[in-house]
Amino acid sequence: MAIRQQISTGNLNAALAKTIAVVLAGGRGSRLKELTDNRSKPAVPIAGKYKIIDFPLSNCLNSGIRRIGVATQYRSHTLNQHIQRGWSFFRADLGESMELWPAQQQTDGNWYQGTADAVYQNLSIIGGTQPEYVVVLAGDHIYKQDYSLMLRDHIDSQADITVGCIEVSKQEASEFGVMAVDLKRNITSFVEKPSSPPTIPGSNDRCLASMGIYIFNADFLFQRLQKDAQDLESSHDFGNDIIPSAIGTQKIIAHPLSLSCIKNKDYETPYWRDVGTLTAYWQANIDLTKLKPQLDLYDDNWPIHTTQYQRPAAKFNHNSEGRVGYAVNSVVSAGCLVSGASVEQSMLFNHVTVNSYSHIQESVLLPNCEIGRGCQLKKVILDMDCKLPADSIIGFDEEFDNKYFRRNEDGIVLVTQAMIDAWQQEVADQQDSQKQSA
Numbered sequence: 462m463a464i465r466q467q468i469s470t471g472n473l474n475a476a477l478a479k480t481i482a483v484v485l486a487g488g489r490g491s492r493l494k495e496l497t498d499n500r501s502k503p504a505v506p507i508a509g510k511y512k513i514i515d516f517p518l519s520n521c522l523n524s525g526i527r528r529i530g531v532a533t534q535y536r537s538h539t540l541n542q543h544i545q546r547g548w549s550f551f552r553a554d555l556g557e558s559m560e561l562w563p564a565q566q567q568t569d570g571n572w573y574q575g576t577a578d579a580v581y582q583n584l585s586i587i588g589g590t591q592p593e594y595v596v597v598l599a600g601d602h603i604y605k606q607d608y609s610l611m612l613r614d615h616i617d618s619q620a621d622i623t624v625g626c627i628e629v630s631k632q633e634a635s636e637f638g639v640m641a642v643d644l645k646r647n648i649t650s651f652v653e654k655p656s657s658p659p660t661i662p663g664s665n666d667r668c669l670a671s672m673g674i675y676i677f678n679a680d681f682l683f684q685r686l687q688k689d690a691q692d693l694e695s696s697h698d699f700g701n702d703i704i705p706s707a708i709g710t711q712k713i714i715a716h717p718l719s720l721s722c723i724k725n726k727d728y729e730t731p732y733w734r735d736v737g738t739l740t741a742y743w744q745a746n747i748d749l750t751k752l753k754p755q756l757d758l759y760d761d762n763w764p765i766h767t768t769q770y771q772r773p774a775a776k777f778n779h780n781s782e783g784r785v786g787y788a789v790n791s792v793v794s795a796g797c798l799v800s801g802a803s804v805e806q807s808m809l810f811n812h813v814t815v816n817s818y819s820h821i822q823e824s825v826l827l828p829n830c831e832i833g834r835g836c837q838l839k840k841v842i843l844d845m846d847c848k849l850p851a852d853s854i855i856g857f858d859e860e861f862d863n864k865y866f867r868r869n870e871d872g873i874v875l876v877t878q879a880m881i882d883a884w885q886q887e888v889a890d891q892q893d894s895q896k897q898s899a
Contacts, residue, residue, distance in 0.1 A: 473609050476616060477525045478556070479593040482608070484517055485579055485673075486600030487534030487564065492738045494867055495877045496844060501533065502737070503600035504540035506827050506845065508749055508758060509794040509810050511767045512543050513736065516605070517598045518559075519765045524608040527557040528590055531600065532579045534564040534572060547768025562586060575697035576673075581686040592679045597699065599673030603745060603756065604733040605763055606674075610721035614714070615676045621711040622681075624648060624704065625674030627718045627733050628667050634658035637670035638700040640715055648713040651704045669715055672733060675699060681711065723763045728755045740871045743842055746808040746825045750790050772796035772811055784817055802832070816851075824856070844877040850885060 490502025497505065503514035514531070521529050529551075533540055541561055551557035562583050564572045573579040580587070580597060587595065594615070596608055606625070615623035626640060634655070641650040641659035650659060651671075658668045685703055689695050695702045707713060722731035732755045736742040748754050758765060772795040777786040779801035788804035794811045801817030810828040815821060819836040827845040832838070836849055839856035843849070855862060855874055862868040865884040867875040 473525065473613055476594065476612055477527075477609060479591075480526055480596060480612060481528040481530065481587060481590050481592040481594075482521045482526045482596040482598060483580055483583070483587065484514065484521075484529060484531045484598045484600045485576055486514055486531050486540060487537070487573055487579060488601060489535045490601060490737055493742060494739060494875060495879075496739075496742070496842070496875065497536070498877075499536060500539045501535045501537060504536075504543060505736075505742070506810055507603065507736065507742075508746065508756075508765075509792045509808055511765060512540070513603065514540065514543070514600045515547075515765055515767045516603050517600055518544075518548060519763075520604075520606050520608055521596075521598075522766060523763050524606075526596065526608055527551060527555075528592075529558065530560045530562050530583065530586065532562045532564075532573070532583060534579075537561075537563060543768050547766070558590075560586075575701070576699045577686060577689055577695075577703050578697035580682075581690050581697070584683060584686060587679075588683065595677045595679050595682050597675040597677065601737070602672065602733060602735050604672075604718070604731070605723035605756070605760075605765075606718060607721045607723060608674075608676075611674070611716050612676060614716050614720065618646075618714050619712060620676075620714045621678050622704065622707060622713040623676040623716050624651075624713065625672040625718060626669040626715050627672055627731065628661065629670045631658060631660060631666045631668055634668035634670055637668075638704075640669050640671065642669060642715045646715045646717075648704075648708060648715050651700070651708060653700050669717070671700060672718065673700075675704075676716075723760070725755055725757045727753050730755075732756050739842065739867075739869050739873050739875055743825055743840070743873045747806065747823060750792055750806050750808060752790075770811070775799070775809075779817065786817075840872050840874060842873060842875045844875070847876060847878045847881060849876075849881065 486503040488502050490497045505513050507513050544561060548559045551559045638653045639655055639658040640648045642648055644662055661667045661669055689697060689702055718731045718733055734745050736745045775793045775797040777799045779786045784801040786799045786801050788799055790806045791804050793809045796812035797809050798814045802815040802819040805822045807821050807824045809826050812828055813826045813830045815832045816834045818834050819832050821838050824838045824841040826843045829845055830843050830847045832849050833851035835852040837854045841856050862874045866880050
């Protein structure tokens with residue numbers, strides 16, 4: 462009760478000290494295709510120098526939540542490495558922690574069976590911290606949110622569960638978990654990916670979609686997860702099982718992102734993106750090349766933290782006719798070298814080299830890529846560590862792109878080193894065949 466009184470007067474420190482965040486970071490993100498062949502979705506590079514997981518982790522840090530567990534599973538090595546190298550500054554002597562919780566088959570020898578099961582399998586670890594509140598977060602979305610304001614809302618409402626949500630159109634809602642609410646934001650139903658989604662009171666075309674963010678009273682969460690674990694019919698998922706089963710018996714409220722987002726003064730709507738498809742991933746990166754992007758990464762009051770490596774500043778070389786090194790309306794990260802090439806409306810991650818006479822437009826080049834001379838790229842996503850041969854032309858010929866790379870219905874072309882190797886091997890085989898027939 463003392464905590465509730467402090468919260469009501471705006472003092473969140475006592476509540477935050479008794480809160481633990483659990484970041485669910487075990488998903489593959491199969492819709493990103495080959496981008497997640499060797500890494501989980503939360504470990505996918507984003508915005509020039511970050512990983513996707515840096516956003517929810519930074520939100521925790523900036524919100525004052527300094528006890529965090531990251532539940533990992535699929536292809537977790539690069540994610541583990543990133544967190545160990547970039548997020549190891551927490552002070553155990555001050556009660557802070559950043560821990561990796563890999564799937565250890567702690568229950569019946571199973572891997573994580575669903576989002577709720579991922580938390581359930583770590584209940585002994587979570588319980589050992591003696592929390593009053595548990596914040597459950599998806600590790601694969603891009604947004605800036607003050608979780609302390611959501612926690613205040615949760616406590617002031619005397620809720621058992623608070624669900625973070627965002628407004629979407631009725632057409633988009635079928636891709637999300639959607640909730641019906643009353644005028645006091647009490648959740649009256651929750652349905653995953655409904656064909657006929659409920660709308661917001663007073664609107665015929667706007668819905669509340671779950672962001673995969675939940676705040677639970679810890680005692681209630683522990684009891685509910687233990688009960689769910691015994692249910693053989695359950696899929697052990699928060700959206701499918703835990704939330705719907707509590708409606709009508711527990712107080713569950715919806716918390717719109719607009720109440721706690723870190724606002725960009727140039728935009729009315731809050732920013733939240735699920736970069737789960739190639740188009741969404743490409744668009745989120747290209748959006749950052751705009752003069753005033755909706756996601757403001759230059760806000761010193763809400764910094765996004767990441768692993769830092771020692772790299773030199775970006776460099777641009779040559780200024781002769783037909784060979785000018787420049788970038789415009791683009792993000793060019795540390796360690797990049799643009800040598801006599803042009804870059805337009807593109808995202809160049811760390812340590813990318815673009816050699817002379819090449820032209821890059823509307824493309825996303827991940828770290829450690831090298832573009833040979835005379836290449837032309839348009840609407841390309843180039844995976845990490847790719848070495849593109851001279852005179853490569855990608856993004857202009859649909860038939861060629863489909864044959865050697867992955868081109869989607871929006872004309873976005875994903876290129877990996879394995880694809881480049883297969884293409885170059887075929888070229889070499891054809892050349893050998895021609896020599897033998899000659």
